[in-house]
Amino acid sequence: MDGAVSPLGRVGQAGEWIADHIAPIAIAAVIAALLVPWHALARRSDLLLAALVLFTALQINPRDLHALRGRMPVIAVIALSVVLVLTGVAWLISRGFDGQVRDGILSLGLASTEVASVGLIGLAGGDSVLGLGILTASLICSAILGPVLAGLLAHTTGPGGSLSLLGRFSLVVLAPLAAGLLLRGRQPALKRAEGSLNGLAAVTVCLLLYAAVSNVHGGHRLAQEILGSAAFMIASAALGLLLSQRLRTHALDPGAVAFTTGLRDFAVAAALATQAFSPAAASVGGIYGALMLLAGALAATWMRRRSPHPRLV
Numbered sequence: 001m002d003g004a005v006s007p008l009g010r011v012g013q014a015g016e017w018i019a020d021h022i023a024p025i026a027i028a029a030v031i032a033a034l035l036v037p038w039h040a041l042a043r044r045s046d047l048l049l050a051a052l053v054l055f056t057a058l059q060i061n062p063r064d065l066h067a068l069r070g071r072m073p074v075i076a077v078i079a080l081s082v083v084l085v086l087t088g089v090a091w092l093i094s095r096g097f098d099g100q101v102r103d104g105i106l107s108l109g110l111a112s113t114e115v116a117s118v119g120l121i122g123l124a125g126g127d128s129v130l131g132l133g134i135l136t137a138s139l140i141c142s143a144i145l146g147p148v149l150a151g152l153l154a155h156t157t158g159p160g161g162s163l164s165l166l167g168r169f170s171l172v173v174l175a176p177l178a179a180g181l182l183l184r185g186r187q188p189a190l191k192r193a194e195g196s197l198n199g200l201a202a203v204t205v206c207l208l209l210y211a212a213v214s215n216v217h218g219g220h221r222l223a224q225e226i227l228g229s230a231a232f233m234i235a236s237a238a239l240g241l242l243l244s245q246r247l248r249t250h251a252l253d254p255g256a257v258a259f260t261t262g263l264r265d266f267a268v269a270a271a272l273a274t275q276a277f278s279p280a281a282a283s284v285g286g287i288y289g290a291l292m293l294l295a296g297a298l299a300a301t302w303m304r305r306r307s308p309h310p311r312l313v
Helices: 007-020 022-035 045-057 062-066 069-094 099-110 117-124 128-154 159-186 188-213 220-250 254-262 266-276 279-306
Strands: none
Touching (some): 007 022, 007 188, 022 188, 045 159, 045 188, 045 266, 062 128, 062 159, 069 099, 069 220, 099 128, 099 220, 099 279, 117 128, 117 254, 117 279, 128 254, 128 266, 159 188, 159 266, 188 266, 188 279, 254 279
């Protein structure tokens, strides 16, 4: 029948709808976690993160990354320098707090680029392929450097503990990233499932938010978590805007650079905080995630309205 939508098509449309409305769904997940927390899910955040990385990687066409080969040195420098700079920024901000809030803020600086930033770049009419390249490089940098820097800066683990954490965290991030890229390269037909994968990724993001915020406690600590998360978000956004202007001479899309720098992955931060410190430290990532996703969605919508011909992936 003409105009009929197949069941697979309806699933894809539903997935795209969820991805397009991730900001309000994320806020609902935060409220639900505050009212009805699920601590057991918080202890499984690394598995949720692995699933999110896999769903994201399955949407990345390795040929698109290959097209960036001429710009990969610049992309690698961006990813590495941003992780190092924001780690220092997070460490400085965390000095104003104590205990698990301090550890959670430090984990934000160690996190990679937010995986949802690529979708937001596309929504804003930016260069999504460049965003994919920076995201991939950032995931690798964070998986390798994050656990090591956490041990050095927080002094909670010795060399052996840092190496053990490095191995576990790299397995959670790098293994699903490599598997997803390999599978997508061998199965081009997965492109038709991108709507469904978008929806699965968005649902996983909201589950990670729910898990992270499940460890939030009220009162003074919640106020500290909101204050610390907001301070880091403002600092990372400022760095993103500065870097996007500085790199205009390299023919890099300013919007893609700003989003991939200014938005850090709260799921990576929460998983790293859980593994390096304690599940309670992951709640800072959940608060930051809600603020960041809302701010990112609003920024992308504003940029899209200003662009008369937004570019698509």
